[in-house]
Amino acid sequence: MPVLTRLIPSPVVVDIRRGAMDDLAGLLADQRISSSGKLAIAISDGSGRALRERLAPVLPGADWYAVSDGTIDSAVKLADGIKGTRYDAVVGLGGGKIIDVAKYAAARVGLPMVAVATNLSHDGLCSPVATLDNDNGRGSYGVPTPIAVVIDLDVIREAPARYVRSGIGDAVSNISCVADWELAHEVNDEEIDGLAAAMARQAGEAVLRHPGGIGDDAFLKVLAEGLVLTGISMSVAGDSRPASGACHEINHAFDLLYPQRAASHGEQVGLGACFAMHLRGARQESLLMASTLRRHGLPVLPEEIGFSVDEFVRAVDYAPQTRPGRFTVLEHLSLSTDQIRDAYADYASTISS
Numbered sequence: 001m002p003v004l005t006r007l008i009p010s011p012v013v014v015d016i017r018r019g020a021m022d023d024l025a026g027l028l029a030d031q032r033i034s035s036s037g038k039l040a041i042a043i044s045d046g047s048g049r050a051l052r053e054r055l056a057p058v059l060p061g062a063d064w065y066a067v068s069d070g071t072i073d074s075a076v077k078l079a080d081g082i083k084g085t086r087y088d089a090v091v092g093l094g095g096g097k098i099i100d101v102a103k104y105a106a107a108r109v110g111l112p113m114v115a116v117a118t119n120l121s122h123d124g125l126c127s128p129v130a131t132l133d134n135d136n137g138r139g140s141y142g143v144p145t146p147i148a149v150v151i152d153l154d155v156i157r158e159a160p161a162r163y164v165r166s167g168i169g170d171a172v173s174n175i176s177c178v179a180d181w182e183l184a185h186e187v188n189d190e191e192i193d194g195l196a197a198a199m200a201r202q203a204g205e206a207v208l209r210h211p212g213g214i215g216d217d218a219f220l221k222v223l224a225e226g227l228v229l230t231g232i233s234m235s236v237a238g239d240s241r242p243a244s245g246a247c248h249e250i251n252h253a254f255d256l257l258y259p260q261r262a263a264s265h266g267e268q269v270g271l272g273a274c275f276a277m278h279l280r281g282a283r284q285e286s287l288l289m290a291s292t293l294r295r296h297g298l299p300v301l302p303e304e305i306g307f308s309v310d311e312f313v314r315a316v317d318y319a320p321q322t323r324p325g326r327f328t329v330l331e332h333l334s335l336s337t338d339q340i341r342d343a344y345a346d347y348a349s350t351i352s353s
Contacts (some may be wrong), residue, residue, distance in 0.1 A: 008195075009235040011126065013148045016224045018217065021051075021116065021152035025058045033112060033147060034088035037061035040111075041091040042078055042102040048094055051118070051155075055093075062091075070097030072132045072139065075104035082109050089147065095119045095163070096131075103143040104130040112147040119159040120167035120223055122265050123174075123243055125149060126231030137256065145235045151224045153217055161297075162264060164214045164223070168296050169270025171226045172289060173247045174204030176273035179280060180245030180328040188327055193242075199233035200242035208292050244323070246279075246330045247272030252322035253315040254307075263305040270298050271305070275316070278347040280329045290351040300351055313340045 013031050015023075028034040039062040043052055052064055065081055067074050078101055082090065090109075092102025093116045106113035107130075117125045124131060126149050130141045156164070178201045184190040203226035212219030233242040240248075250272035255262045262268065270293050277286035290300040299305045302312035317337050320330050335343065 008232070009128065009145045010232045011146055011149050011228075014126075014225075014228055015149070016151040016153070016221055016228075018153045020150050021055070021155055022058070024055065024116065024150060027150065028089070028114065028148070031148065033114065036088060038086065038088050039063070039091050039114075040065060040082045040085070040087045040089075041093055042067050042098055042105070044094045044098050047118070048098070051093055063087075067094075067098055067101050070101060070131075070133055072104070072134045072141075075101045075130070075132055076108070078102070078105040079108035082111070087111060089114050091116055092146075093118070095159075096122055096124050099125050099146075100130040100132055103146065104132060104141055107143040113144070114148045114150065115146040116150045116152075117224075118155050119163035120151070120156055120220070120227060121163040122167060122170045123227045123230040123234075125151075126228045127240070127243075128231075128235045129240060140240070145231070149228055151228075153220050153224075156220055156224070161214055164220070165296055165298050166264040166266025167223055167227055168207060168214075169264075169266030169268075169273075169293060169298050170243075171207040171223060171230065172204050172292065173245075173266075173269040173273035174200040174226075174230055174243050175208065175285070175289070176247050176276045177241075177243050177245035178204075179277070179282070181241050183280070183329060183332060184327040187332060190327065193237045196233040196237035196242045199229050199236065203227070203229040203233070208289065214296065241326075244326070245273075246276040246319065246328035249319035249322050249326070249328060249330060250275070250315055253319040256322065257315055257318060258307070258311065261306060263299070267299055267305055271300055271302065274300050274351070275344070275347055276329050278350065279333060279335075279343055283350060286347070287351060301348060309341070309344060313337055313344060316340050316344075 045066050089112045090106035091114045092099035099115050130143045178197050185192040207226045230243050247269045251268040274290045
């Protein structure tokens with residue numbers, strides 16, 4: 001008998017609107033995630049205190065756990081603190097680091113996890129991956145997809161604008177990532193999941209072509225939806241392929257080669273995506289991407305985030321080493337440093353003309 005449908009790992013509920021955080025207790029009860037209100041809530045040491053004061057009265061049964069950083073040690077410490085208490089769920093309330101720590105801890109103790117995002121800096125809030133710092137730098141750990149995602153647009157507006165800009169760069173980079181996946185399929189016959197690719201690409205296209213800005217609720221909602229869809233696309237694919245290509249290899253190279261100077265994740269992948277699209281000959285797409293990123297205040301040249309041309313060339317040259325086994329336009333072209341320098345000169349001239 002033919003398989004007519006397939007199950008897609010995704011949150012039970014996605015709530016993106018103004019005032020969503022104030023309805024958190026009711027949402028969890030209505031969705032039968034936590035009717036008792038017995039929750040383990042992970043928050044940051046700093047900004048999380050204000051959110052705790054705001055939510056504690058409506059979540060009287062919750063226990064609050066302060067998380068100091070986004071390390072594997074903090075995630076294990078949180079899991080150890082949760083063990084032994086009969087919680088309904090773990091809630092990660094904060095930015096990407098807090099959510100990733102909570103995802104890992106929830107997986108370790110076998111509890112569902114609820115992501116309550118306070119910024120839109122990257123697509124990890126709904127992904128099946130927890131990115132945590134460890135003794136060797138940074139690692140990615142497979143975890144279940146959050147059972148619920150709550151994004152309060154009022155809270156998002158209170159976060160620094162650079163976090164929203166970073167999310168824009170990450171979402172738009174999907175277009176380059178999917179192009180790399182399709183290239184790997186064409187050249188190496190790598191299996192591609194059409195649904196995952198479509199979800200990731202359309203999430204990027206929606207952000208790329210939306211006429212609004214970071215001050216508009218309509219734009220913020222499209223960005224939030226795009227980041228959530230990107231996370232689900234990774235669950236569908238079973239890995240990060242729909243949202244990780246040459247642009248992310250370049251980002252990892254920046255982080256490894258210049259750890260004290262690296263810019264935000266979204267700034268680096270956005271720049272990397274523009275350059276990668278240029279490399280594959282998609283000049284109009286690269287120009288549109290660069291124009292959109294500039295409109296939102298993101299960099300499109302390495303000098304705009306404090307790197308020289310030589311440092312950028314070194315990062316692009318090193319980039320394939322960051323993800324052994326991943327095939328992108330960088331591995332396909334296998335450019336020498338002189339060829340990278342020439343390609344960058346052409347790219348810079350094209351987007352500046």
